[in-house]
Amino acid sequence: MAATSIIYRREIGAYLRSPFAWVIAALVLLVNGVVFRGYVLPGQHLSALVLERFFWASSGVVMFAGVLLSFRLISEERASGSMVLLNTSPVRDSQIVVGKFFAALTFLAILLALTIYMPLLIKVRGKITSGQILVGYVGLLLLGSAILSIGIFASSLVKNQLLAAIIATVIVVLLVFLFQFAKTLDGTAKSVLQDLDLWWIHFQNGFMRGVLNLKDLIYYVAVIYFFLLLSVKTLEAKRWQ
Amino acid sequence: MIRAKNLTKFYGGKRALGPISFEIEDGETVGFLGLNGAGKTTALRILACDLRPSAGTIQVGGMDVLAEPHEVRKKIGFLPELPPLYMDMSVGDYLGFAGEIRGMSKTDVKRRMGDVLDITDLREVQDDPIGTLSHGFKQRVGVAQAIIHDPKFLILDEPTRGLDPVQIVGMRKLIQNLKEKHTVLISSHILTEISRTCDRLLVLGRGRVLGVGTETELAVTESEIRSVTVTVRVPGGDDPKAQIRKVLDGVDGVSDVGDPIEQGGGLSFVIKTTKDCRADVSRAVVTAKLDLIKLDYSRGELESTFLRLVEGSDGGN
Numbered sequence: 001m002a003a004t005s006i007i008y009r010r011e012i013g014a015y016l017r018s019p020f021a022w023v024i025a026a027l028v029l030l031v032n033g034v035v036f037r038g039y040v041l042p043g044q045h046l047s048a049l050v051l052e053r054f055f056w057a058s059s060g061v062v063m064f065a066g067v068l069l070s071f072r073l074i075s076e077e078r079a080s081g082s083m084v085l086l087n088t089s090p091v092r093d094s095q096i097v098v099g100k101f102f103a104a105l106t107f108l109a110i111l112l113a114l115t116i117y118m119p120l121l122i123k124v125r126g127k128i129t130s131g132q133i134l135v136g137y138v139g140l141l142l143l144g145s146a147i148l149s150i151g152i153f154a155s156s157l158v159k160n161q162l163l164a165a166i167i168a169t170v171i172v173v174l175l176v177f178l179f180q181f182a183k184t185l186d187g188t189a190k191s192v193l194q195d196l197d198l199w200w201i202h203f204q205n206g207f208m209r210g211v212l213n214l215k216d217l218i219y220y221v222a223v224i225y226f227f228l229l230l231s232v233k234t235l236e237a238k239r240w241q
Numbered sequence: 242m243i244r245a246k247n248l249t250k251f252y253g254g255k256r257a258l259g260p261i262s263f264e265i266e267d268g269e270t271v272g273f274l275g276l277n278g279a280g281k282t283t284a285l286r287i288l289a290c291d292l293r294p295s296a297g298t299i300q301v302g303g304m305d306v307l308a309e310p311h312e313v314r315k316k317i318g319f320l321p322e323l324p325p326l327y328m329d330m331s332v333g334d335y336l337g338f339a340g341e342i343r344g345m346s347k348t349d350v351k352r353r354m355g356d357v358l359d360i361t362d363l364r365e366v367q368d369d370p371i372g373t374l375s376h377g378f379k380q381r382v383g384v385a386q387a388i389i390h391d392p393k394f395l396i397l398d399e400p401t402r403g404l405d406p407v408q409i410v411g412m413r414k415l416i417q418n419l420k421e422k423h424t425v426l427i428s429s430h431i432l433t434e435i436s437r438t439c440d441r442l443l444v445l446g447r448g449r450v451l452g453v454g455t456e457t458e459l460a461v462t463e464s465e466i467r468s469v470t471v472t473v474r475v476p477g478g479d480d481p482k483a484q485i486r487k488v489l490d491g492v493d494g495v496s497d498v499g500d501p502i503e504q505g506g507g508l509s510f511v512i513k514t515t516k517d518c519r520a521d522v523s524r525a526v527v528t529a530k531l532d533l534i535k536l537d538y539s540r541g542e543l544e545s546t547f548l549r550l551v552e553g554s555d556g557g558n
Contacts, residue, residue, distance in 0.1 A: 006341045010327070017329045085325035085386065088289050089342045090311035240293035 003091040007099025008106075011073070015107045021069070028065045028111050032058060036118045047126020048210070054118055055136040055208045059199065062112070062144045063172060069108060070151025071165040073100045074235070078159040093235035097152060097228055104148045105141075112140055132210030139207020142220035146198060147172055149227035156234040172198070175223075198223070242267055243288065243394065243424070248297035250283050250448075258283045258448040260297060267393070270420045272439035273428040276551060280448040281428040282322060285398050288426065289319035302393060315344055318392035318423075322399050324383025328372030332363055332382055335371060339386035353389060360418055361385040362411070377408035384415060388423070395423040401434055413438055432547045444550050451550040457538070459550070469519055472535040473526055474507035482508060488529045494518035507534040 015021040035057040040050055074096075077083040086096055119133045147168075154168035155161075179200035182193035194201055206216040242264065249259035258280040265271050273281040286292035287299060290310045299306045301313045327335055336357060340350035358364040361381045366374060371382055380400065387395060400416065401409045416438045419425055429435040436442065436456050444452040444459065452459050471489070475481035482501055489498045489512055497513040512522070519536055526533045 003342060006338065010330075010338050013334070014327070014329055080326070080328070081321065081323035082325045082327055084291060084319070084321045084323075085339060086342065088291050088314055088317065088319045090314045090344055091342060240291075 003089075003095040004099040004102075007086075007091070007096055008103045011100050011103030012106060015069075015103065021107065024065055024068045025107075025111055025114075028061050029114055032061050032115050032118070035061070040118075047122055047128050048132070050122050050126065051119055051128050051132060051136065051210070052208050054122065055140065056204070058112075058115065058140055059143055059203055059208065062108070062140050063147050063176070063199075065108060065111065066144045066147025067151050067165060067168045067172060069104045070148045071155050071168050072161050073104065073152050074155040074231070075159055075161045075164040076155075079161065087239050093239060094232045096235060097156075097231045101145075101148060101152055101228060104152070105145055108144045108148065109141060112137060112144070129210075135207055135210045135212045138212070139203055139216075142207070142217070142224075143199070143203050146220050146223040146227070149224045149231070150175075153227040153231045153234070156231040156238075176200070195219075242300075242302070243426075244300045245284075245288075246298050248284070248287060248299055249295050250280075250287065250292065251295045256448055258287075259294075261445075261448070261450045262297075263443055263450060263453060265424065265426065267424050270416075270425040270427070270438060270440045272435035272442045273426065273445060274430070274432060274435050274442050274547065275428075275445035275451075276430055278447075279430075279445040279551075281430075281445055282398055283448075284445065285319075285396050285426060285428055286321070288394075289317055289321075289396050290314050291319065291321075315390070316393045318387030318390065318395045320383045320387045320395075320397045320400060322402060324379055325386070326371050326379060326382060329370060331368050331370055332374075332385075333358075333367040335382065336385055336389050340389040343390040345390050350389070353391060357385050357389050360388070361415060377404055377411065380404060380408070380412065381415070384412075384419075388419065391422075393424060395419060395425045397425065397427045399428055399430075401429065401431075409434070444547065446551045459547075468511060468513055469522060469536065469538050470509060470511050471522055471526070471533070472505050472507045472509040474532040474534055476530070476532060484529075485510065485526075485531060488525050488531065489522065492518060492521045492525045494521060505534050507532065509535075 036054060040053045040057060045053075074083070077086070116137075119128075119136070122128060123130070123133065150171050151164075151168040154171065155164045157167060158164050175196070175198035178193045179197035182190045182197070185193065202216040202219045205211075206213040244264050246262045247260040248262065250257045261280075261284070273284060275281050283292065287294050287306070288301065290306055290313050293307065302316050304313050306313050327338075330338065333354065336354060337347075337350050340353065341347065345353070358367055361384055363378070363381055363385055366378055371379060374382065380403075384397070384400065387397070397416070401412050404412060416425065416427065420438075427435060427439060441453065441455055442459060443450060473485050475484055478484060485501070485508060486498050489495055489510060494514045494516045495512050495518065496515055499511040499513075501508040501510045503509070519538070523533055523536050
């Protein structure tokens with residue numbers, strides 16, 4: 001645990017010192033605000049629908065930010081040579097991955113917390129519950145965590161940061177559009193692929209509408225665990241090479 | 242103690258190292274010497290638990306590197322060719338991180354920090370971001386992270402690489418200080434550089450050990466010392482060159498005395514010998530009431546010993 005906490009603190013510090021992270025933060029807040037003003041609010045809608053539209057737009061921004069916040073986490077260490085310090089220290093690969101993951105998640109959570117004024121504005125003017133807002137944010141955090149775990153996995157694969165970003169983006173896009181691809185199939189394959197979809201099924205049908213489904217929760221936890229485990233195994237395989 | 246037995250490393254189907262065997266006693270400073278591609282970095286990375294050997298065993302401080310890597314890692318400080326630095330961190334924060342990640346408590350890190358900053362002469366830049374430092378300072382920070390946890394074994398891969406002459410002198414002094422407390426392993430492809438800091442040399446070529454021993458032992462092993470540089474000052478009298486030459490010519494084993502050059506306040510002669518007659522030369526100079534300023538076997542001879550070892554390995558392949 002100690003090593004995880006040490007790595008977590010270093011990564012949080014790295015985010016706070018990095019102009020790149022602040023640019024991402026500014027972009028996320030700017031895009032979220034602009035979309036809120038230009039797409040979410042206009043028109044006459046039920047407040048619950050307005051909140052759905054907010055979470056729909058925010059989920060796109062979260063996926064974008066998730067990739068940007070995670071693709072460099074391991075690949076940059078390899079490229080700069082700093083990975084040797086971790087590799088020659090008495091630290092387990094799982095501690096490296098988990099420390100980095102929670103640091104990225106903390107930064108993302110802070111960004112999301114800064115958007116809370118938008119759903120609160122909807123709540124002040126409309127008829128939505130705090131529970132709906134809370135569930136939506138839990139969904140955004142889970143979706144973001146899944147993207148971060150995918151980004152860390154991509155980052156563990158290659159030294160080149162651009163390539164890591166591309167790999168992460170490809171995996172995310174594939175998982176997001178599994179639902180559309182599943183439509184072209186029939187039977188079990190269709191249902192399996194739909195269940196594996198990252199966004200349409202597990203976010204839009206549940207969290208986005210303020211509905212907390214256990215299966216959605218389990219799905220995201222499973223995705224996060226799966227990609228973090230892959231990252232650990234990749235590091236283990238590369239550590240002694 | 243470090244004990245390697247039949248250590249071998251393949252990259253794909255290509256043999257990069259071994260099988261090599263060697264032992265390093267506690268407190269020794271050993272130089273891994275070899276040309277580029279000789280296997281120095283591979284050997285040091287295996288010792289630092291950064292690379293798994295394809296075959297063979299290696300024990301560090303009585304522990305098997307593969308069986309107990311984390312325990313071994315606690316006892317080792319490693320400076321790779323490219324120092325493992327975080328450019329965004331300040332020197333102090335980075336060293337704190339390096340210490341804690343190696344299992345030190347915050348209190349221990351704080352207690353040790355002052356010593357490390359003093360040893361590596363980094364106190365004046367401890368609050369500066371590493372990315373803003375010169376190459377020489379970065380290399381020092383690399384050494385500092387390797388010693389922050391006060392490891393028993395210190396592994397430095399090409400520590401003077403890319404440094405200017407002033408920085409090289411500084412790094413050499415730093416290594417001299419580290420020798421007092423640590424068992425130090427240093428790699429280099431520059432013979433004169435490594436021979437000044439190490440007690441013993443391990444010459445590698447094409448992944449094999451070509452020779453082990455002190456400078457003198459290596460030279461004697463391959464061919465007897467046949468070239469000696471002697472610097473002598475004549476307290477008085479005319480024609481000092483002739484006086485010295487006469488003394489040197491009279492020494493048993495000296496076959497040729499070269500033309501002198503003025504050096505270090507005296508005249509420096511390179512003499513060719515048929516055996517190691519440094520003791521006879523010094524005795525003769527002192528007996529003739531001349532001042533012996535310096536006596537050493539020729540650096541050029543040492544270089545050629547190294548080249549002979551390396552070329553011998555090429556010939557054998």
